[in-house]
Amino acid sequence: MSGPAREVAVPHVESFEFTPENLETANKIVAKYPEGRQQSAVMPLLDLAQRQHDNWLPMAAIEYIAKFLGMAKMRVLEVATFYTMYNLAPVGKYHLQLCMTTPCWLRGADAMHEACKKKLGIDFGETTPDGKFSMMQVECLGACVNAPVIQVNDDFYEDLDGPSTEALLDKLAKDEAPEHGSVIGRQGSAPEGGPQTLVEGGDD
Amino acid sequence: MPKLTVDGIEVEVPQGATVLQACEEAGVEIPRFCYHDRLSIAGNCRMCLVEMEKAPKPVASCAFPAGDGMVIKTDTDLVKKARNGVMEFLLANHPLDCPICDQGGECDLQDQSMAYGFDRGRFIENKRAVSDKHMGPLIKTIMTRCIHCTRCVRFSTEIAGVDEMGMLNRGENAEITTYLEKALASELSGNVIDLCPVGALTSKPYAFKSRPWELTKTESVDVMDAVGSNIRVDSRGSEVLRVLPRIHEDVNEEWIADKTRYACDGLKRQRLDRPFVRVDGKLKAASWAETFTAIRDKLSGMDGKKIGAIAGDLADVESMLALKDLMTGLGSPNIDCRQDGAKVGGGARAGHLFNTSIAGIEEADAILLVGTNPRWEAPLVNARIRKTWLATDIEVAGIGPRLDLTYDVDWIGAGPQTLQEVVDGKHPFAEVLKAAEKPMIIVGSGALARTDGARVLGAAKKIADSYGLVTEDWNGFNVLHRAASRVGGLEIGFLPGEGGLDTAGMLEAAGKGELEAVWLLGADELDTAAFENTFVIYQGHHGDKGAHAADVILPGAAYTEKNGTYVSTEGRVQRTRYSHLPLGDAREDWKILRAVSEPLGAKLPYDTIDQLQKRMIELNGALARLDHVAAGDWGDFGTDGAMDDAAFTLPIDNYYMTDPISRASQTMAACTEAFLAQTERTGTDG
DSSP states (O other): OOOOOOOSOOOOOOOOOOOHHHHHHHHHHHHTSOTTOGGGGHHHHHHHHHHHTTTOOOHHHHHHHHHHHTOOHHHHHHHHHHOTTSOSSOOOSEEEEEEOSHHHHHTTHHHHHHHHHHHHSOOTTEEOTTSSEEEEEESOOSOGGGOSOEEETTEEEESOOHHHHHHHHHHHHTTOOOOOEETTOOSTTOOTTSOOSSOTTOOO | OOEEEETTEEEEOOTTOBHHHHHHHTTOOOOOSSOOTTSOOOOOSOTTEEEETTOSSOEEGGGSBOOTTOEEESSSHHHHHHHHHHHHHHHHSSOOOGGGOTTTTSOHHHHHHHHHSOSSOOOOSOOOOOOOOOOOSSEEEOGGGOOOOOHHHHIIIIISOOTTEEEESOGGGOEEEEGGGOOOOOTTTTHHHHHOSSSSEEESTTTTTOOGGGSEEEEEEOOSSTTOOEEEEEEETTEEEEEEEOOBTTTTBTOOOHHHHHGGGGGGSSBOOSOEEEETTEEEEOOHHHHHHHHHHHHTTOOGGGEEEEEOTTOOHHHHHHHHHHHHHTTOOEEESOTTOOOOOSSOGGGGSBTTOTGGGGGOSEEEEESOOHHHHOHHHHHHHHHHHHHSOOEEEEESSOOOOSSOOEEEESSHHHHHHHHTTOSHHHHHHHHOSSEEEEEEHHHHSSTTHHHHHHHHHHHHHHTTOEETTEEOEEEEOOOTTHHHHHHTTOSOOTTOOOHHHHHHHHHTTOOOEEEEESOOSSOGGGGTTSEEEEEESBOSHHHHTOSEEEEOOOTTSSOOEEEOTTOBEEEOOOSSOOSTTOOOHHHHHHHHHTTTTOOOSOSSHHHHHHHHHHHOGGGSSTTOBOOOOOOOOSOOSOOOSSOOOOSOSOTTOOSHHHHTOHHHHHHIIIIIHHHHHHOOOO
16 A cells, blocks of 8 residues: 655645635535534545645645534544545646556556656656646556556546557646547447447347 | 353353453453553454354454353464464564563563464564654654554543544554644643553653663552542652552542653652751751751740741641641641632531542533633543543533633633622523532632632532532532642641631731741742741752741652652542652651650650551541541531622643642653643643
């Protein structure tokens, strides 16, 4: 299990609070839980805060949410550090999460990793100097059928190899939004190269 | 009541008990690290695995509820293998630095790996290393040793009531820390050291000082507050190295406050180890004989009414009684054991006791705090209130400055005005008290040390009388003292006699030159400037404020150096045990008084401590039985009349320095710096 990169210098953020829209969303989330169980909203609220704050959570946000939910700051920090999905230090505009667990690794995650390193000049836990890309190793993203996989912010890019990873990064560098999903054109996790079964007798 | 079989022994346990408790009931020892019977169950160390019939795999007995008809086995090969495996996993990342670890010799991990562990390790990879965390001046951390049992986290969250400790990250990266590595801001923080089953959290002041088997262990009683926590004093030669708690369910359970635990380094600093006499304005070391001569020359022939005696906060009952008898012999009615000027004592016995008893708090369903900060005046009483607050829906209200007491308190007012409203039934909380089955009122010693203290006490009594706080089987009236000596002094009547002066009176008389000599028995919390023209005899163990003003210094014994009786705030009679002799020429206090009584011509009629204690029991039968609380009689105390408007103020402004011992302690000085200076800087309270 790879932990979140802690060595990155975290800039000090003076204060954090929800925007009016997010505040409304937050109140809606909290309202889903029964009276006295508002603390259950800690995870969606951390996510909301992270989305509002360039995809990372400063301590100010953790303390804000602790106050918002009437929790001890330590309890919120425990949650935020437990899950790798919460970034506690700034990340790039495109935050690449490379799955390196066995199925992806068997299907060529190393080539994908090499391509990223070559193209971006950074490794896990690092951010490019222009702040555009950051990279992180994660465990199974649950898309093993289309391994190997990179998650870019909220989107999965699947069936990658070296060249297709480079092409993906090129597009991202130009801020084009490449189509997410399988890069070799598979529909969902349907077989490669089109249907393999039930192909006969479908003429009429 | 489920019945189950443990290793062939049939046991019956209460509903809701765990398999582990059932095993203990059957007399079978189950190894454990994370389970602690005063904390919530975590079930994360897996050391307590046992075999259960019909279960597919071993179960964690600490978290498994005992059920009817279960068959538990703890001596099978499967269990042995499971324990071996768990130990091997725990040791995989645990450093083998026992030779340099302070926990060595009293380490659960060491003991249990000897008893249940595998005979070799198969882990050849690199062990993980964890950076040490800063947890303040009391707790030393070596986090690589941590096995993540989370006892410290549960203790600080549940018992101490400070949500500052936690476990960050997960898996191999999991680390125990405090929020932003701040010092653990609790008066009970030292207990995490006892709870830590390994050497991850150890005592900072005690670091590398000694090994447990080198120490002389003396069972004693704490005197840093009036709770009377049961302690074990660990000493080597004439040096007290550390103080640990002893279990006493009715007093301190198994916790002690930080001042109790850490002020012991004050016992070797600023000590008075020889007599002194002031010659030409300067204190000069003298022999006992010279000192006695100086006292005799001054006191003989002096009118008894011009002599006074004040007992301090750490005095034992024996020495107070000897001083009282000496003063009677000299014809002086001016004696007082209330150096803070609290208007308490003299009336019915229940009027100066914590009648509900500390364990009794758990039965209460409403509490009114009057002018007190239990968190600082008696941290373990506060912990007991918190325990009750967590377990029941007790209502706690307070009159006095707003404080964070680690539980919800409805601060209904600041001063006697609100108290009067409750007395008159005009305040809504009066209804709460009336409706409660077992209501309590806790009056702080600070609220009684005002000029209108007796009327505050009277008002509290009225509340007790009119709202059913005192019934046949319940006494909800409580005075919370903060000095270990106070109740003992009140019990033997160390109070002004007929026409005698109290502390304030003596100070005033001294200022006017009417009091010619004063005997301070460890009394340091006084305005000694008033004694400028008074002959001051200071008898005590520390060169504190009293000693600086003294004309004669009689070096006495600290609580670790004498067998002294102390009566706790609830009236529990307990005795300290000496762990080593007093330093240098110092002597036990009653012996000094007995010795000096002869040249003064008022020879005390006892030559041994047994005779003195016999006299003490004759004077007050309630002191006869050790570890016993004699119920106080309910009668007259306090006075009627309007109270002043001034809001209640708290008597302690620095928890870590309240008496000569803690003021001499470097550790307590470091705590003051770490916790209080910080509080002032950030402006947050509590």
